[in-house]
Amino acid sequence: MKKIISKSVIETENIAEKISSFLKGDEVIALFGDLGAGKTAFTRGLARGLGFCDGVSSPTFAIINEYNARYSIYHFDMYRIKSEDDLYSTGYYDYLHNGIVVIEWSENIEEYLEKDCIKISLSYGKKENEREIKIYGMEEYEDFIS
Ligand SMILES: Nc1ncnc2c1ncn2[C@@H]1O[C@H](COP(=O)(O)OP(=O)(O)O)[C@@H](O)[C@H]1O
Ligand SMILES: [Mg+2]
Structure with missing residues (x-):
């Protein structure tokens, strides 16, 4: 596990940008964290x-946004997803490994995540803009991420 303190929204975006440079294009990135923690910024x-x-x-x-970048990015928000049936109906299993899947509110589907996915938790720090x-x-890649 690698722990980093971000001091601003720009730093959080930059950390995520750095992480993106190590992706091969078929990863699942499960984001955890409360409202306002910075999942969307990430x-x-x-x-x-x-x-x-x-x-x-x-x-x-919409539950899912799609961005056409170097790889396809499937951006999910699982806030309203409460069961595996719900998850199935989003098309999640069809998108899996056909691009990069990024998931907000992974807490709601944690038991259905694959064991080898990348997990990123964001939480509030001591100061206002700290995460x-x-x-x-x-x-x-931990040594290359800061
Ligand atoms: N270090 C930080 N990293 C990310 N967001 C931050 C940080 N400091 C303050 N913020 C603010 O927190 C909010 C994060 O919003 P957002 O990324 O939409 O969170 P989430 O998707 O987790 O609900 C934004 O208003 C952003 O400006
Ligand atoms: Mg969000």
């Missing part, structure tokens, strides 16, 4: 790192 940085520079916002109502970012499942 996704924006990741997408930017892969060459997608348009708007990235939480797909709360603690913990990265699990990128051990090979």
Whole structure:
């Protein structure tokens, strides 16, 4: 596990951009964290790192947004997903490994996540714009992420 303190939304985006440079294009990135923790900011940085520079916002109502970047990015918001049936009906299993899947509110589908997915938890720090970012499942690249 790698732990990083971000001091601003720009830092969070930059950390995500750095992480994007180690992706092969078929990963699942499960984001954990409360409202306002920075999951969407993280996704924006990741997408930017892969060459997608348009708007990235939480797909709360749409459930999924798709961005065509160096790889296809499938951005899920699982806020309303409460069961495996719900998950199935989003098409999640069809998108899996056909691009990069980024998931907000992974808490809601944690038991259905694959064991080898990348997990990133974002939580509020001591100061207003501080966030603690913990990265699990990128051990090979940890030394290059800061
Ligand atoms: N270090 C930080 N990293 C990310 N967001 C931050 C940080 N500091 C303050 N913020 C603010 O917190 C909010 C994060 O929003 P967002 O990324 O939409 O969170 P989430 O998707 O987790 O609900 C934004 O308003 C952003 O400006
Ligand atoms: Mg969000």
